[in-house]
Amino acid sequence: MNDAARDTAAPTVSLAAEYAASGVGPVLQQLDDELVGLAPVKQRIREIAALLLVDRVRAKFGLASEPPTLHMSFTGNPGTGKTTVARRMAEILFKLGYVRRGHLVAVTRDDLVGQYIGHTAPKTKEVLKKAMGGVLFIDEAYYLYRQENERDYGQESIEILLQVMENNRDDLVVILAGYADKMDQFFRSNPGFRSRVAHHIDFPDYTDANLLEIGEKMLAGLSYRLSESARAALTQYIPARRAQPLFANARSIRNALDRARLRQANRLFSEGDQALTLERLTTIEEADIRASRVFGQSPGA
Amino acid sequence: MNVQPSQTVKGKDRYKSGVMEYRKMGYWEPDYEPKDTDVIACFRVTPQDGVDPIEASAAVAGESSTATWTVVWTDRLTATEKYRAKCYRVDPVPGTEGQYFAYIAYDLDLFEPGSISNLTASIIGNVFGFKPLKALRLEDMRLPLAYVKTFQGPATGIVVERERLDKFGRPLLGATVKPKLGLSGRNYGRVVYEALKGGLDFTKDDENINSQPFMHWRERFLYCMEAVAKAEAATGEIKGTYLNVTAATMEDMYERAEFAKELGSCIVMIDLVIGYTAIQSMAKWARRNDMILHLHRAGHSTYTRQKAHGVSFRVIAKWMRLAGVDHIHAGTVVGKLEGDPATTRGYYDICREDFNPMRLEHGVFFDQPWASLNKLMPVASGGIHAGQMHQLLDLLGEDVVLQFGGGTIGHPAGIAAGATANRVALEAMIFARNAGRDYVNEGPTILAEAARSCTPLRQALDVWGDVTFNYASTDQLDFVPTPSVAG
Amino acid sequence: MRVTQGCFSFLPDLTDDDILTQVQYALEKGWAVNLEFTDDPHPRNTYWEMWGLPMFDLHDAKGVLMELEACRKLHGDKYIRLSAFDSSHGWESVRISFLVNRPPHEDGFRLERIAGPGRTQRYEIRGYGLDRPEGARYR
Numbered sequence: 056m057n058d059a060a061r062d063t064a065a066p067t068v069s070l071a072a073e074y075a076a077s078g079v080g081p082v083l084q085q086l087d088d089e090l091v092g093l094a095p096v097k098q099r100i101r102e103i104a105a106l107l108l109v110d111r112v113r114a115k116f117g118l119a120s121e122p123p124t125l126h127m128s129f130t131g132n133p134g135t136g137k138t139t140v141a142r143r144m145a146e147i148l149f150k151l152g153y154v155r156r157g158h159l160v161a162v163t164r165d166d167l168v169g170q171y172i173g174h175t176a177p178k179t180k181e182v183l184k185k186a187m188g189g190v191l192f193i194d195e196a197y198y199l200y201r202q203e204n205e206r207d208y209g210q211e212s213i214e215i216l217l218q219v220m221e222n223n224r225d226d227l228v229v230i231l232a233g234y235a236d237k238m239d240q241f242f243r244s245n246p247g248f249r250s251r252v253a254h255h256i257d258f259p260d261y262t263d264a265n266l267l268e269i270g271e272k273m274l275a276g277l278s279y280r281l282s283e284s285a286r287a288a289l290t291q292y293i294p295a296r297r298a299q300p301l302f303a304n305a306r307s308i309r310n311a312l313d314r315a316r317l318r319q320a321n322r323l324f325s326e327g328d329q330a331l332t333l334e335r336l337t338t339i340e341e342a343d344i345r346a347s348r349v350f351g352q353s354p355g356a
Numbered sequence: 357m358n359v360q361p362s363q364t365v366k367g368k369d370r371y372k373s374g375v376m377e378y379r380k381m382g383y384w385e386p387d388y389e390p391k392d393t394d395v396i397a398c399f400r401v402t403p404q405d406g407v408d409p410i411e412a413s414a415a416v417a418g419e420s421s422t423a424t425w426t427v428v429w430t431d432r433l434t435a436t437e438k439y440r441a442k443c444y445r446v447d448p449v450p451g452t453e454g455q456y457f458a459y460i461a462y463d464l465d466l467f468e469p470g471s472i473s474n475l476t477a478s479i480i481g482n483v484f485g486f487k488p489l490k491a492l493r494l495e496d497m498r499l500p501l502a503y504v505k506t507f508q509g510p511a512t513g514i515v516v517e518r519e520r521l522d523k524f525g526r527p528l529l530g531a532t533v534k535p536k537l538g539l540s541g542r543n544y545g546r547v548v549y550e551a552l553k554g555g556l557d558f559t560k561d562d563e564n565i566n567s568q569p570f571m572h573w574r575e576r577f578l579y580c581m582e583a584v585a586k587a588e589a590a591t592g593e594i595k596g597t598y599l600n601v602t603a604a605t606m607e608d609m610y611e612r613a614e615f616a617k618e619l620g621s622c623i624v625m626i627d628l629v630i631g632y633t634a635i636q637s638m639a640k641w642a643r644r645n646d647m648i649l650h651l652h653r654a655g656h657s658t659y660t661r662q663k664a665h666g667v668s669f670r671v672i673a674k675w676m677r678l679a680g681v682d683h684i685h686a687g688t689v690v691g692k693l694e695g696d697p698a699t700t701r702g703y704y705d706i707c708r709e710d711f712n713p714m715r716l717e718h719g720v721f722f723d724q725p726w727a728s729l730n731k732l733m734p735v736a737s738g739g740i741h742a743g744q745m746h747q748l749l750d751l752l753g754e755d756v757v758l759q760f761g762g763g764t765i766g767h768p769a770g771i772a773a774g775a776t777a778n779r780v781a782l783e784a785m786i787f788a789r790n791a792g793r794d795y796v797n798e799g800p801t802i803l804a805e806a807a808r809s810c811t812p813l814r815q816a817l818d819v820w821g822d823v824t825f826n827y828a829s830t831d832q833l834d835f836v837p838t839p840s841v842a843g
Numbered sequence: 844m845r846v847t848q849g850c851f852s853f854l855p856d857l858t859d860d861d862i863l864t865q866v867q868y869a870l871e872k873g874w875a876v877n878l879e880f881t882d883d884p885h886p887r888n889t890y891w892e893m894w895g896l897p898m899f900d901l902h903d904a905k906g907v908l909m910e911l912e913a914c915r916k917l918h919g920d921k922y923i924r925l926s927a928f929d930s931s932h933g934w935e936s937v938r939i940s941f942l943v944n945r946p947p948h949e950d951g952f953r954l955e956r957i958a959g960p961g962r963t964q965r966y967e968i969r970g971y972g973l974d975r976p977e978g979a980r981y982r
Contacts, residue, residue, distance in 0.1 A: 155905075180910075183906070183909070184898060184901055184906030185901055185902065186906075187901070188903025188904075189903070223905070223909075226903070226905045515933075515936050519936055522848060522889070524926070524937045525938060525940060525941070526850050578962055578963065578964075581966070582964065582966075585954055585964075586954055588886055588952075588954075589951075589968045590844075591846070592846035592951070592952060593847050594886045594887070620965075620966060710932075710933045728933065731933070779853045780853045780854070783853045784854060786850060787851060787854060790865050790868035790939075791861075791864035791868070792864070792868070809855060810853075
């Protein structure tokens, strides 16, 4: 509390000043800028940040406040931005003083659960030690629990995690992530997790328009652009890809564009006698997109 | 200054009998680019009135390598161009009339591998008495990697010394036994025991404690080692005392060193006055016998202190790192003996870094690679006390032995209390630094806090808290922060 | 008797909060922190038993404290020392080391003297606790 505030009879605190001092604003802005769409997610993150900021201000007034439970679950299909948002969440929590370091440790079952007896506890603890002071992000967390096998080593990892989530609430925040339906099932079978997770955020699939924008952003970041006809091709590609199995939102677009860049390079080689202009080096042409197997399998799309 | 082009006389005229100016004999080569394998020396040259600085500098190159006062035909039986030292640059000393920095390059073949005596016989041999010069000072040397590799280097080194002593993360603490002279062996050992039991890591013989009527060396060694063993049992810590083995002959020194080893000492000590060859012999002995070798720089001020004449201590420090001692007294900045902070920092870097970049603001004239030679532990000794702990840590760093002689033995509550005061002050300061406190500015507060639970420290701060030695240094650096282009 | 090995033995015993500050310092230097325990604190006993492997890649000191708590649960009656390794070239050794646990009673050491030739003595330091079997030394 600053001196001015202490001197007045009825202390006042400017929420705007607190907000500015925390440095959270730029992180939220960055989240807005780097992630296309995801409006409901961004809204939830803002709400959480506001809640935590107000909690902090309340503490300055000496109002009773339990240290908030901050563990979260992020549900949604692959490629919907969960890891990126988790990384920004870690920064926000750090700026607001709810974690000490603000780094993110992302793991899956393989990092936590061992292959033989006595292997799991050290592995889980190793991960927890590295995550201390930051955010532990467990992707596809439900694989920790195997209903069909009650002697699965995952159970041991779950018990250690629950203990640390309860006892070390000041030391780290755990984010469990995965498909919504499987996560629901997981929480039903593990009430210990359900009761310790305070914030559930659902990540919707990207719209086709979102994905096109994401694709163009990715390319711009690598100094490429789509020609007019290539852009049209990609617009057709997106719904076609969505209809196929193993669709992973932004990740599928990234993979498609990686392959398109490969084809572009090959094409430039085969046209070797032409002068290489900057224009040609940076442009993805329609053919680079159209050669995808996605079109081959559903030619009309 | 005006760069004079090379005036080297070529062809048969060069070897005509008679006297010829040095700059015409090939000792002034302004276009010469030193090779990576050349030894380079930077001299401060003060020519006699009327002597041209270039000619004076060329003469230094000549007299420290192949030249004599007259032309000799036997030069023509040798690859003389290679053996001639070449002065390639002469700059006026900033702000000092009549003095010049002369840079001279020497071919590596001029020097015997691994011999400080041979190196110094060339570089500071005859030349310092040369009449056309009023004064001459060796400021710095660049020792090429190829030459560094021919030396053993410190017998033990900072890292292994710490491993053997099991002491990490803080400066080591020592004290020189006082009074310097007159204590019997039995009384002397009492000081050692009290100081070590009280918390010091080392005690030290003074430079002139050898074997005198009041205490022969064996008496000292026997009582000191009783004290060391007893202090180790009392604390569970490894302790040491630098047993000075300096003696009249090598045979005597070996005998004393062997006896120290038999008694289980982890460290022996020598004085700089025994000479470079004896120092190198003892360094080899120390490496063979798992012994730390402490060097007291007795006598150095006779030639290091005056700015215009002699050898800078930074050069001595370089030679000693090559020669292979493990400890060297390198100044305190805040204590009673000579040394300004920037110059002293240069000495410490030479002891402790694997590579010294050229840093004129610290008096370091050349890039100096050390080829992974062990690091040499600097020792700060002379007029320092617990109340300066924050300054000492800030100025000298962590890898240093802090020697509080008077500051331990002069403690009003006794030697052990003096030792405890120093150790508590040190540990409190290290703790505060690591915990992120602004220990330099909060130093006195940190010490006062630590003194609350440590009476000996409170007493020490009461007695010496305000003692300082603020005198102007006689050996300050001459450099301009942005070097002016020599016109 | 108080064994004064390590960097902070002359200060009052460090609290866990104190230890956190020093561990955080080590982590921020990029050093790996290691825990070791022993019931034989002889000054030349270099190899104490390791409590797991040195902890690499930690961000926050709390992780080390978790291990220390676990180690104390099993070895609270022994000496536990915390040290930090610096792997950079030219050092490649311990950078800081200090005690973080002591037995409830420290037995100390006996100094044995064996007469040698002339006036020389051979000295041997023995922990009093060593007269009792391993595992029962500080109980």
